[in-house]
Amino acid sequence: MSLSPILTASTAPFVDLAAPDGARARVYLDGAQVASWIPAGSHEDRLFVSERALYGPGQSLRGGIPICFPQFGALGPLKQHGFARHCRWNVEQHTTDDEGARVVLQLVDSAETRALWPHPFCAALSVYVSGATLSVDLTITNTQDSALEHTVTSDAPFAFTVALHPYFRVQNALATTVVGLGGTRYRDALRDGALFEETRDPLPIDGPLDRIFYDTGDTLDMVEPHRTLRIEKRGFPDAVVWNPGAAGTSSRPDFLAGDERHMLCVEAAAIGTPVVLAPGQQWIGTQVMTAVSSAAPPVS
Numbered sequence: 001m002s003l004s005p006i007l008t009a010s011t012a013p014f015v016d017l018a019a020p021d022g023a024r025a026r027v028y029l030d031g032a033q034v035a036s037w038i039p040a041g042s043h044e045d046r047l048f049v050s051e052r053a054l055y056g057p058g059q060s061l062r063g064g065i066p067i068c069f070p071q072f073g074a075l076g077p078l079k080q081h082g083f084a085r086h087c088r089w090n091v092e093q094h095t096t097d098d099e100g101a102r103v104v105l106q107l108v109d110s111a112e113t114r115a116l117w118p119h120p121f122c123a124a125l126s127v128y129v130s131g132a133t134l135s136v137d138l139t140i141t142n143t144q145d146s147a148l149e150h151t152v153t154s155d156a157p158f159a160f161t162v163a164l165h166p167y168f169r170v171q172n173a174l175a176t177t178v179v180g181l182g183g184t185r186y187r188d189a190l191r192d193g194a195l196f197e198e199t200r201d202p203l204p205i206d207g208p209l210d211r212i213f214y215d216t217g218d219t220l221d222m223v224e225p226h227r228t229l230r231i232e233k234r235g236f237p238d239a240v241v242w243n244p245g246a247a248g249t250s251s252r253p254d255f256l257a258g259d260e261r262h263m264l265c266v267e268a269a270a271i272g273t274p275v276v277l278a279p280g281q282q283w284i285g286t287q288v289m290t291a292v293s294s295a296a297p298p299v300s
């Protein structure tokens with residue numbers, strides 16, 4: 001895959017969502033990547049996108065909310081994070097009502113995806129903005145029953161791992177904490193994938209961090225000195241917290257030096273136990289993000 005930028009932030013195809021209350025979001029068709037989310041009554045984008053991000057076919061933006069499917073990370077035979085983030089998705093629905101605005105994008109298997117992963121599937125991403133909340137639902141269907149015309153090399157149930165991988169914009173990552181992970185088991189990618197139990201809650205971001213937390217609670221708070229973001233998930237048992245640190249941003253061409261200070265990924269994931277879908281079955285994972293205005297973390 002070429003890394004040369006083909007399009008720019010303004011020429012790559014996107015859909016803008018504008019809720020009547022002022023909440024806004026932007027979603028690019030390449031990768032179905034949410035790249036901007038501004039809650040109602042705010043002027044601050046809560047998502048981070050690097051100035052060095054690459055746009056256009058085949059690219060995955062460095063920032064926003066990439067979709068990792070059908071594989072998380074390098075934990076399998078496919079390329080890092082699977083192929084969905086490198087595919088062009090189709091817009092299936094774009095609506096605005098009294099409450100909010102929604103777009104639904106869809107990706108179905110093609111000769112290209114079947115060459116990588118021999119399964120008939122439909123992935124649908126619904127993005128909804130309203131008030132202080134951004135809701136993202138990912139639905140994966142094993143379409144084997146309705147796709148008999150496809151030539152597939154495997155008709156068994158398929159298994160996948162998956163994540164919604166938001167890059168949240170923070171004023172200072174080193175002053176940010178994540179509340180709600182204490183007591184959970186985690187895999188530390190920075191310590192050879194060894195397993196540990198998290199003893200700290202809140203979890204400070206005191207440098208590079210790359211951990212998969214297994215079977216976490218469904219509510220996490222990302223707490224900055226002046227504001228809190230509540231992150232809720234359903235259907236995703238695991239969570240990932242990632243900050244690349246200075247070495248991680250300088251070694252990647254689509255990051256600007258210093259970007260690590262202004263971003264933190266708190267991801268909703270299903271990694272420890274892959275999702276298995278028999279023909280005709282469906283899985284839904286949801287991540288709901290709410291901008292909480294108080295300086296203190298909300299009481300659970």
Ligand SMILES: O=P(O)(O)OC[C@H]1O[C@H](O)[C@H](O)[C@@H](O)[C@@H]1O
Binds near residue numbers: 080189240242
């Ligand atoms: O650089 P990418 O392929 O987009 O991956 C970015 C990051 O994604 C996840 O958070 C993983 O846990 C990290 O190990 C990985 O570095």
